[in-house]
Amino acid sequence: MRTRGITQADFHQIVSVIDYWWGGPTSALAHPMFFHEYGHHALIVEESERMVGFLLGFVTDRAPRVGYIHLVGIDPEVRRRGVGRRLYEQFARQARVEGAVALKAITTPGNQGSLDFHKANGYTVDFVEDYAGPGRARYVFTRAIDAAALVDPAGG
Numbered sequence: 001m002r003t004r005g006i007t008q009a010d011f012h013q014i015v016s017v018i019d020y021w022w023g024g025p026t027s028a029l030a031h032p033m034f035f036h037e038y039g040h041h042a043l044i045v046e047e048s049e050r051m052v053g054f055l056l057g058f059v060t061d062r063a064p065r066v067g068y069i070h071l072v073g074i075d076p077e078v079r080r081r082g083v084g085r086r087l088y089e090q091f092a093r094q095a096r097v098e099g100a101v102a103l104k105a106i107t108t109p110g111n112q113g114s115l116d117f118h119k120a121n122g123y124t125v126d127f128v129e130d131y132a133g134p135g136r137a138r139y140v141f142t143r144a145i146d147a148a149a150l151v152d153p154a155g156g
């Protein structure tokens with residue numbers, strides 16, 4: 001497996017698989033600004049030159065800077081093989097270089113896989129009523145960037 005930054009062709013590929021990978025309409029979350037404005041933070045994982053996972057995120061401007069993971073998706077056929085963890089760790093390394101001291105992500109109530117993934121990866125979990133507006137609760141995940149945990153795996 002190989003982790004690398006994304007190209008325009010990769011972004012097109014993300015948009016074409018996302019509904020299938022999520023099991024429902026999700027493509028609106030892959031907003032083009034995550035390629036055109038924030039593409040230098042975006043990552044994919046390839047296996048045998050096929051994209052098997054992606055991460056779209058950015059680093060916030062104000063101190064303390066935070067690496068915000070907007071969207072992560074793994075091909076259903078390769079889940080539970082460490083691809084999500086690999087993407088988060090690479091994103092954390094990049095965010096840290098840009099001065100981020102913490103990571104943050106959110107997910108909707110009912111996304112048990114996402115909740116379990118973030119818990120397993122050391123995130124603090126808060127359930128916040130009205131986080132996304134009236135009646136729109138979200139799980140909010142946060143974790144300090146632990147420099148000691150960011151050893152670069154062989155091959156990137």
Ligand SMILES: CC(C)(COP(=O)(O)OP(=O)(O)OC[C@H]1O[C@@H](n2cnc3c(N)ncnc32)[C@H](O)[C@@H]1OP(=O)(O)O)[C@@H](O)C(=O)NCCC(=O)NCCS
Pocket residue numbers: 021022070071072073074075078079080081082083084085086106107111112113114116117118120121
């Ligand atoms: C959530 C998601 C990103 C996890 O990716 P993944 O590559 O399968 O996760 P990893 O293999 O790196 O998992 C690391 C650990 O997280 C936990 N974990 C991950 N997915 C889990 C699940 N569905 N149920 C329970 N625990 C889970 C496990 O502890 C796992 O370690 P283990 O397999 O050794 O037990 C993936 O399931 C996905 O793409 N889901 C659909 C999209 C989505 O919900 N994205 C997140 C919100 S934007």
